[in-house]
Amino acid sequence: MKFTIAQGSRQGPRPYNQDRLAYSYHRHAIFMVLADGMGGHQHGDVAAEIAVKTMIDAFQRESKPMIAQPAQFLREQIAQVHEVIENVRLQKRLQESPRTTIVVALIQHNKLFCAHVGDSRAYLYRNGLVEFQTQDHSVVQSLLREGKIRADEVNHHPHRNKIYNCVGGDREPQVELTAPIPLREGDVVLLCSDGVWNVVSEISMAQHMLAADIHDGVTRLLDDADAASITVGDNMSAIALQWGERIVTPLTISTLDLPLDVTTTMMNESPATPSPYALDLTDEEIEKAIAEIQEALGRTRQLIK
Template sequence: MIKGYRLTASTGIHKGDRDYQQDQVALLNHPRVNGCVLAVLADGMGGRSGGRKASDQVMMTAKQLFERYSPDTDDASALLNQLVQEAHVVIKLTAVSSEEEPHSTVAAFLINPGGDCYWAHAGDSRVYHFHGSKFVKRTMDHSYVQALVDRGELTEEEANVHPQSNILMGCLGTDTDPPTDIHFIPKLRAGDVLMACSDGVWHYFNTTELGSVLSTLSAREATEFLIEKARARAHGGGDNLSLAIVKLEPLGS
């Protein structure tokens, strides 16, 4: 276990103003290795049950792979790649056996006992890294508006309110293989915070607000606050919301 901090964590989920819940989120402690944690989040799409089936498949795949994962000998980036690819294939097979078109995003981060961290995503569910209240990095959405931002045609603020902000350029269950972006953090430090969340959460906050909330509140309080505030800002038109927060609290705090 890494010296100098302890992990505190929380997950939250809310169906928003939708009729049914298609998001799924899990925070998994390794069955054999203390201090090894996998957070995984999936935002399902496609018909009443199709989206939920898709996000369920992501969770099931994650749990199976993580149980077999050995932090000492296995490559965490390979595990995350495998998670994305295997869930994608299973979701496609589900589509063959039903009339729905199940798709899902995925955002996951894995913290090893040595303090290194890997994350991966496909779609527009995000992983954020903060140190204290300072924004360090986040995943970049596989979406139409993100492509416009990358080309300098839209600002981040304009992208958030763009009418086509929900169009994805890649996710799980589609005809083409999903894009998988992997990021590596060599050494986490006390004061670091990691958060995975669906667009039902991040859509309503800028990074300054997120940093302030995540640094001043406990993981549990931050989860509850962000859901409550996103619900208020949605004005009755809110999507499903899900998030997972892991804080590296300095020992003695």
């Protein structure tokens, strides 16, 4: 596999950044994840942090050398994120469960597998056009599908920022899976939070994803989102992957050069401004919460056998 990948996040006008994102890859597979902590509930940043770390941990644990059943893996691991968040809520005695959106992309056998909960999006750009896009789990998208509002009413609807499906909270997430999509030379896969797609036009997003250097494309995309959100807006985050070797830069990655047992992971840098609701939650505590859920699942599987 040959690809170029870039990621970035901006705080925007919000007092702190609740977005989290990361990617991980080895010789046979690539995994990308983005989570947008829900600001209407306390500790959204914690939920997003747990989501990203849990999914990256699962990819590193299960992809040896590849994920045997991608759809099942994505569904089960996102459901596990929900359980880990609840475990942390109980440990920290929080009054309510932290909540987050999530969108993930897995690439193996030259195919793209996506899953999402909420309104963080995945796009596939091909020859400068949108070949695929996830559909938001939001009130306005539901009204649009049902024919109750027109497309030109979406951006001005009073409930445009409300979603009905998330990870964390009282209800289990309804994970939406995408059928596998074979990738072609030059395809670009983009994951982004609503702070990006909500303020940057579709045409501008596509143009940035056509950039000769995808790192420049992501930077310009975030610059546009930042400029459009000077006084009112959201955190903005994006990961983009340019597939193949049509455009080769010094940053192009060839997994053929990697040893079989090496996995590379890039977590986005922690926000400079911490949330006022920040918990004293260490990486070790998150790992412990993940391990406890794994142990409980293991016991359940043994009972079923």
